[in-house]
Amino acid sequence: MRAAYDRDVTEAHHGTPDSSSPLPFLKGHGTENDFVIVPDPDGLLDLSASDVARLCDRRAGIGGDGVLRVVRSTAHPEAAALAAEAEWFMDYRNSDGSIAEMCGNGVRVFARYLQHAGLAEAGDLAVATRAGVRQVHIAKEGDDGEPGAVTVRMGRAELPGDPVVVAVGDRSWPAVHVSMGNPHAVAFVDGLGEAGDLLRAPAVSPRSAYPDGTNVEFVVDRGPLHVALRVHERGSGETRSCGTGACAVMVAAARRDGLDPAVTGRRVTYTVDVPGGRLVIAEDTDGMIEMTGPAVIVAEGTIDPHWLSGPR
Numbered sequence: 001m002r003a004a005y006d007r008d009v010t011e012a013h014h015g016t017p018d019s020s021s022p023l024p025f026l027k028g029h030g031t032e033n034d035f036v037i038v039p040d041p042d043g044l045l046d047l048s049a050s051d052v053a054r055l056c057d058r059r060a061g062i063g064g065d066g067v068l069r070v071v072r073s074t075a076h077p078e079a080a081a082l083a084a085e086a087e088w089f090m091d092y093r094n095s096d097g098s099i100a101e102m103c104g105n106g107v108r109v110f111a112r113y114l115q116h117a118g119l120a121e122a123g124d125l126a127v128a129t130r131a132g133v134r135q136v137h138i139a140k141e142g143d144d145g146e147p148g149a150v151t152v153r154m155g156r157a158e159l160p161g162d163p164v165v166v167a168v169g170d171r172s173w174p175a176v177h178v179s180m181g182n183p184h185a186v187a188f189v190d191g192l193g194e195a196g197d198l199l200r201a202p203a204v205s206p207r208s209a210y211p212d213g214t215n216v217e218f219v220v221d222r223g224p225l226h227v228a229l230r231v232h233e234r235g236s237g238e239t240r241s242c243g244t245g246a247c248a249v250m251v252a253a254a255r256r257d258g259l260d261p262a263v264t265g266r267r268v269t270y271t272v273d274v275p276g277g278r279l280v281i282a283e284d285t286d287g288m289i290e291m292t293g294p295a296v297i298v299a300e301g302t303i304d305p306h307w308l309s310g311p312r
């Protein structure tokens with residue numbers, strides 16, 4: 001499978017989405033936050049927002065919460081300056097085609113793709129993202145053949161401390177404004193059902209706190225150092241998991257619980273349950289946040305370029 005795939009990447013597709021060459025793709029997920037992975041090592045593809053939305057369409061396309069385009073850093077204008085630190089750039093897009101600064105599950109799935117394609121080995125590697133370079137560790141396969149978990153050093157959280165409010169219908173909750181490179185509003189609720197069907201984005205005020213929109217997390221306690229969340233993602237709707245969201249939740253929960261590693265001098269670790277699984281998130285005394293969880297490649301194939309460039 002890998003040999004055929006390598007041939008596809010290196011020989012079959014070099015062109016734009018409307019060229020006649022088949023376009024290789026893979027499908028992967030991290031705690032069911034799922035992505036269409038598009039290898040484009042030389043940065044030749046110009047995926048428009050509507051191309052991305054079409055790929056992510058769960059009925060008429062492949063389906064995913066977003067697209068991970070895999071580009072050599074040297075071949076992408078936003079990453080060329082990072083090329084000395086990270087060979088590969090994760091060009092992440094939400095399922096509506098919008099660009100986001102960072103995707104925590106995405107970067108773990110991205111690393112798994114590199115390993116799957118023979119472009120990286122288990123161990124440490126660096127990935128360039130719009131939020132900067134992220135260090136990733138792929139654990140070795142277990143004796144049972146299970147792929148090792150993927151850990152990413154997510155950087156430090158920023159908590160501006162401004163009061164924000166999240167509302168769904170006639171219910172509202174005070175929320176914590178957290179940036180993980182991308183924006184989050186974290187609301188502690190009594191039950192995850194309180195957020196309703198989340199078919200539409202919750203209202204967040206003041207809107208000036210989030211000039212570019214935001215991701216919203218609803219959180220309940222499950223036990224000591226253990227929380228669960230639902231998330232409505234900017235640009236993707238409700239998803240089964242959000243890595244940056246889980247990190248934002250971890251930090252908001254830790255501060256609420258009076259735990260700040262920079263003050264206590266002790267690393268703190270939370271278990272964060274998401275609808276699609278479980279993430280383990282730790283904050284170190286220097287503020288560095290590490291997220292660990294599964295990352296899986298489930299399929300690979302080719303996209304018909306005529307379909308992608310066809311009538312909308």
Ligand SMILES: N[C@@H](CCC[C@H](N)C(=O)O)C(=O)O
Pocket residue numbers: 033094099100101102103104105106182183215233234235236241242243244245
């Ligand atoms: N699912 C992601 C976050 C993706 C970006 C987000 N929707 C945004 O617009 O900021 C994750 O795992 O972090």
